[in-house]
């Protein structure tokens with residue numbers, strides 16, 4: 001893998017890996033058990049500047065040349081420590097803030113983007129609704145014009161960081177007749193009258209990254225809070241969501257790496273029939289197959305990130321990276337559980353968490369089958 005990274009990227013990974021090993025790995029189990037937003041860690045990582053990887057220095061960002069490759073490293077390394085924590089950061093510091101950077105006024109950037117990159121505010125992105133997941137065109141959240149801006153009404157589902165977010169980019173329909181072409185993006189400050197968290201969803205995976213049902217009841221936003229042109233919302237969101245597939249693939253890689261590392265260590269330590277279980281060829285073969293899956297997925301994911309950094313088209317590559325890495329990580333984690341035997345099912349061992357968390361990248365940001373559909377469409381079907 002060394003051939004894929006330059007000195008700057010290697011140094012970036014090394015620094016971050018030290019933070020992950022010192023600060024995240026030791027508390028990952030506790031974060032999973034508590035299922036609460038880890039504010040202290042979030043603020044600490046923001047203070048170290050990692051939320052600015054995708055952004056220019058003028059807004060407190062890092063001003064990096066290969067920003068997508070660096071962000072891929074960030075997502076992978078954090079997920080090696082905790083997929084839940086990585087999911088919080090991945091959403092916060094990419095799509096949820098990118099919409100403000102790309103289409104927000106200078107005043108909105110100063111008010112929301114700059115503190116968010118310092119870790120002083122939390123951001124979310126709300127597209128999915130109770131009856132609109134894969135079929136984004138079915139969203140019902142409505143934004144109607146008022147004298148001063150827009151009035152939003154609707155319900156959002158599965159919004160990551162939704163319980164704790166200070167601001168959320170909400171996708172709403174400005175022209176229901178036009179389907180996907182009639183949507184717009186709105187920055188909603190969660191302190192606005194009419195905005196509420198309907199419920200925090202209790203879930204199987206990524207426990208410390210909350211998933212919320214959000215209710216918007218006559219939420220009034222100014223014209224300035226519309227991010228981008230009216231009716232351009234889906235197209236704009238789509239660009240950001242496409243790159244996000246690479247970052248979601250990176251989350252899968254991190255968890256698969258953690259599962260692989262834990263399995264190698266366990267296979268060397270666990271004794272049965274008078275020898276470490278790693279001495280049995282059946283266990284060795286599982287480990288080698290896990291490594292093969294992981295390395296293929298990693299090479300392809302960083303290839304897609306490199307294409308994104310060159311501003312090459314990535315519709316197929318980002319979707320392929322997500323399939324290969326997400327489905328691959330799930331297989332790696334299943335094998336890890338097998339290697340751990342009965343202990344794999346015990347909560348005191350982390351492999352059950354790795355397996356639960358490995359389901360998130362297969363669904364969040366579009367299911368693996370929706371990725372297959374996108375690619376098939378590019379093949380002319």
Ligand SMILES: Cc1cc2nc3c(=O)[nH]c(=O)nc-3n(C[C@H](O)[C@H](O)[C@H](O)COP(=O)(O)OP(=O)(O)OC[C@H]3O[C@@H](n4cnc5c(N)ncnc54)[C@H](O)[C@@H]3O)c2cc1C
Nearest residue numbers: 125126127128133134158159160363364365366367369370
């Ligand atoms: C942990 C988590 C975090 C999330 N975070 C966010 C977030 O921050 N913001 C946000 O907006 N959304 C978020 N989501 C929502 C996520 O993007 C959706 O769950 C996902 O797009 C799938 O939608 P759905 O759950 O409604 O499933 P559905 O669309 O109902 O799909 C159910 C099944 O049907 C299949 N299916 C659907 N349509 C087709 C088709 N045409 N052809 C073949 N198969 C099909 C799917 O592949 C899937 O297997 C999150 C989801 C999860 C689980």
